[in-house]
Amino acid sequence: SQQGEEDPQALSIQEGENATMNCSYKTSINNLQWYRQNSGRGLVHLILIRSNEREKHSGRLRVTLDTSKKSSSLLITASRAADTASYFCATALYNTDKLIFGTGTRLQVFP
Amino acid sequence: EAGVAQSPRYKIIEKRQSVAFWCNPISGHATLYWYQQILGQGPKLLIQFQNNGVVDDSQLPKDRFSAERLKGVDSTLKIQPAKLEDSAVYLCASSLLAGIDNYGYTFGSGTRLTVV
Numbered sequence: 001s002q003q004g005e006e007d008p009q010a011l012s013i014q015e016g017e018n019a020t021m022n023c024s025y026k027t028s029i030n031n032l033q034w035y036r037q038n039s040g041r042g043l044v045h046l047i048l049i050r051s052n053e054r055e056k057h058s059g060r061l062r063v064t065l066d067t068s069k070k071s072s073s074l075l076i077t078a079s080r081a082a083d084t085a086s087y088f089c090a091t092a093l094y095n096t097d098k099l100i101f102g103t104g105t106r107l108q109v110f111p
Numbered sequence: 112e113a114g115v116a117q118s119p120r121y122k123i124i125e126k127r128q129s130v131a132f133w134c135n136p137i138s139g140h141a142t143l144y145w146y147q148q149i150l151g152q153g154p155k156l157l158i159q160f161q162n163n164g165v166v167d168d169s170q171l172p173k174d175r176f177s178a179e180r181l182k183g184v185d186s187t188l189k190i191q192p193a194k195l196e197d198s199a200v201y202l203c204a205s206s207l208l209a210g211i212d213n214y215g216y217t218f219g220s221g222t223r224l225t226v227v
Contacts, residue, residue: 004153033215040223042202043154045215088153098167099144099204099216101153 004089004102012108019076021105023089024069030092032065033099034074037086046074046087051094081111113137115219117203123225129191132222136184136205142166144216145178145188146202154202160186190224198226 007022023032031050035043049056049065049072056063062075076083089102116135124130136143141162146154157176159166162183171178175194180186190197200221 035218042220043204043218045217048215096167098156098159100156101146104153 004091004100006087006089006102006105008105009103010106010108012110013079015079015081015109015111017079019079019083019107019109021074021087021089021107023072023074023102025072025089025091025100025102026070027091028094029067030094032063032072033090033092034061034063034072035088035090035101037088037104039085043088076107079107079109081109083107084109115203115205115217117201117219117222119222120220121223121225123227124193126195126226127192129189130193130224131190132188132201132203132224134186134188134203134219136186136203137207137217140205140207140217141183142206142216143180143186144204144206145186146204148200148202148221150199157188193224193226195226198224200224 004023004025029051031048033048034046037043047058047061047063049063060077065072086104086106088104090099092099118133143160145157147157148154157171158168158178160180163180178188200223202218202221204216204218206216
């Protein structure tokens, strides 16, 4: 079964708005990563947050991690039409480094 | 830095035929993964290599799927015989470090397999 469950499954917003996606997972992790996938393309690594970190920023991206609740969120600020894609969280399992993906959130940003 | 190379990009085969996919990871990356991504779903891990050894293949359907990583560099994934439900994108990824030092994985563009 999938380690991560993402919420919402789909999100539609206007350009300039913020987009927030959530991810929950089940077991102990080394780190949690977020990836973007454009339709028909490969996965692009966006950001990694380690299990001993609580928040991380990269450009317009902000990721939080709450290991007590086994959850993470990805915030994309001032969204652009080019941000339209599917976003996946992936957890690197503790001790094995096995990378398990969630179910994904499909983001549509309208110009 | 060259990315993860995969070939072919597309493959169409009939059920019960065999097929092979090839992956060349980033030079020096010790860890290599094969994932299967069915349309509309997240990638599912099939097998994980550390150098040329298998770390995890618990999700690999071993009656029809096989994978190898000779000399700890290139890897091939084979399906024999293929079934309709094997239609998916097969993704290869590699990473330099593991565990707490890992800074992310690099994925190839994938091979889109259609079984008819």
